[in-house]
Amino acid sequence: MSSTPAIDSNAHQKPGLRIPRHLGIIMDGNGRWARARGKPRTEGHVAGAKALRRLVELCIRYGVEHLTAFSFSSENWTRPRDEVNFILGLIRRFVASDLEKLVRNNVHVRIIGERDGLDPAMQRLIADVEAKTARNTGLELIIAFNYGGKAEITQMTRRIARAVQAGELEPGDITEETVERALYTSGIPDPDVIIRTSGEQRFSNFLLWQSAYSELIFIDEYWPDFDEEIFLRALEEYTRRERRFGGIEARIT
Numbered sequence: 379m380s381s382t383p384a385i386d387s388n389a390h391q392k393p394g395l396r397i398p399r400h401l402g403i404i405m406d407g408n409g410r411w412a413r414a415r416g417k418p419r420t421e422g423h424v425a426g427a428k429a430l431r432r433l434v435e436l437c438i439r440y441g442v443e444h445l446t447a448f449s450f451s452s453e454n455w456t457r458p459r460d461e462v463n464f465i466l467g468l469i470r471r472f473v474a475s476d477l478e479k480l481v482r483n484n485v486h487v488r489i490i491g492e493r494d495g496l497d498p499a500m501q502r503l504i505a506d507v508e509a510k511t512a513r514n515t516g517l518e519l520i521i522a523f524n525y526g527g528k529a530e531i532t533q534m535t536r537r538i539a540r541a542v543q544a545g546e547l548e549p550g551d552i553t554e555e556t557v558e559r560a561l562y563t564s565g566i567p568d569p570d571v572i573i574r575t576s577g578e579q580r581f582s583n584f585l586l587w588q589s590a591y592s593e594l595i596f597i598d599e600y601w602p603d604f605d606e607e608i609f610l611r612a613l614e615e616y617t618r619r620e621r622r623f624g625g626i627e628a629r630i631t
């Protein structure tokens with residue numbers, strides 16, 4: 379790990395560019411990126427991890443407050459075992475070996491997803507990275523790992539049902555805030571924009587509740603090619619969008 383200086387936050391503000399407070403990213407196309415180059419899929423994932431590092435730096439430089447990256451879905455376990463193990467190794471290395479750099483850049487890491495049933499070493503690593511970055515006040519990097527939107531809604535329902543059963547809550551008192559507090563993302567504002575790479579236009583079970591009013595931007599490039607030029611193109615598109623939240627006039631966000 380080189381000891382390069384911390385990244386200058388807000389160093390690259392562009393006049394007129396609207397910076398989302400919370401950006402969600404569905405990193406898609408690692409396998410196709412590799413195939414197009416005659417390489418094994420694993421090389422696509424290695425290049426994908428590098429692209430995520432680039433995006434984290436961009437979010438710091440442009441002043442995004444929260445970044446949620448869909449790194450491994452509850453459904454990804456159905457991939458061939460070798461590929462699953464390779465991706466898990468990459469995520470582990472990302473979390474462990476980048477920790478010092480994340481701390482130096484004041485990044486607060488939070489992992490969302492189902493933890494029960496995960497390998498105990500992975501559970502310890504998650505707890506460790508969260509604890510070591512908990513007091514950081516810069517970018518909040520939210521890694522969706524073993525995450526599925528339907529599973530999240532199911533566990534939220536169980537938590538609320540238990541509170542009702544215990545007599546702590548009346549069914550009539552359940553509000554949207556009660557639901558939000560029981561989701562993995564409790565305390566995090568909803569994403570203003572969600573970007574998906576590789577030309578696919580679907581959510582694939584990502585932040586189902588939280589994306590109710592998110593702007594959706596689909597870009598054709600594969601995830602490993604994601605760079606500053608693509609980032610700016612997506613934010614320029616976001617800047618042009620008018621967010622009405624069901625009303626009739628644009629609201630300043």
Ligand code: FPP
Binds near residue numbers: 407450472
């Ligand atoms: C999508 O490409 C990517 C994934 C399923 C997850 C793996 C993501 C990474 C390795 C990025 C780095 C993340 C961290 C936290 C280090 P795909 O395999 O679905 O591509 P395809 O649709 O072209 O086959």
